[in-house]
Amino acid sequence: DVKVTQSSRYLVKRTGEKVFLECVQDMDHENMFWYRQDPGLGLRLIYFSYDVKMKEKGDIPEGYSVSREKKERFSLILESASTNQTSMYLCASRSLAGEAETQYFGPGTRLLVL
Amino acid sequence: GQNIDQPTEMTATEGAIVQINCTYQTSGFNGLFWYQQHAGEAPTFLSYNVLDGLEEKGRFSSFLSRSKGYSYLLLKELQMKDSASYLCASMDSNYQLIWGAGTKLIIKP
Numbered sequence: 155d156v157k158v159t160q161s162s163r164y165l166v167k168r169t170g171e172k173v174f175l176e177c178v179q180d181m182d183h184e185n186m187f188w189y190r191q192d193p194g195l196g197l198r199l200i201y202f203s204y205d206v207k208m209k210e211k212g213d214i215p216e217g218y219s220v221s222r223e224k225k226e227r228f229s230l231i232l233e234s235a236s237t238n239q240t241s242m243y244l245c246a247s248r249s250l251a252g253e254a255e256t257q258y259f260g261p262g263t264r265l266l267v268l
Numbered sequence: 269g270q271n272i273d274q275p276t277e278m279t280a281t282e283g284a285i286v287q288i289n290c291t292y293q294t295s296g297f298n299g300l301f302w303y304q305q306h307a308g309e310a311p312t313f314l315s316y317n318v319l320d321g322l323e324e325k326g327r328f329s330s331f332l333s334r335s336k337g338y339s340y341l342l343l344k345e346l347q348m349k350d351s352a353s354y355l356c357a358s359m360d361s362n363y364q365l366i367w368g369a370g371t372k373l374i375i376k377p
Binding site for chain 2: 259260262
């Protein structure tokens with residue numbers, strides 16, 4: 155079974171703090187993704203990575219950065235958290251670039267920025 | 269442009285059948301996914317269609333019409349545990365997913 159884990163299920167931070175969200179997958183998948191999910195909106199892609207050291211901006215990258223130093227780990231960084239970044243953050247991984255393979259999701263991190 | 273639409277909420281009765289529709293406009297369409305998401309949990313994969321027609325998987329079936337930009341998810345013999353949101357997502361020419369906002373399905377006894 156594919157397993158995608160995220161470092162925290164719930165997180166409360168203050169405005170201006172630097173926030174790290176970690177995601178680890180154990181299936182040697184090349185592709186990894188960070189989404190945010192807000193009520194009434196579809197999943198929105200923040201950043202994705204086709205492979206180690208690679209990163210690409212998604213639809214809403216502003217205010218975020220990412221790091222992929224190892225294949226299994228993809229980190230999302232909020233450089234200076236703001237209240238409009240309060241959201242559910244979902245990490246996903248997928249096996250082959252360019253293939254219509256299923257994305258497997260982690261349990262999500264519900265972030266509250268005060 | 270890229271667009272995907274599905275109803276916000278549906279209600280059905282335990283034991284009945286429900287059909288959740290999804291329409292899409294996607295450049296370089298590469299298939300249509302359905303995911304199930306229980307409240308507070310991660311989305312889990314249900315089905316993938318790239319060719320026209322119906323794919324059956326137990327109580328769940330998914331249909332695709334590429335010419336109409338239309339898909340539906342059919343759930344039979346509804347159970348209370350089927351209460352969840354159902355997410356429709358189309359895959360574009362870059363193999364990225366464009367997500368609908370999800371349909372919240374409420375099952376009543």
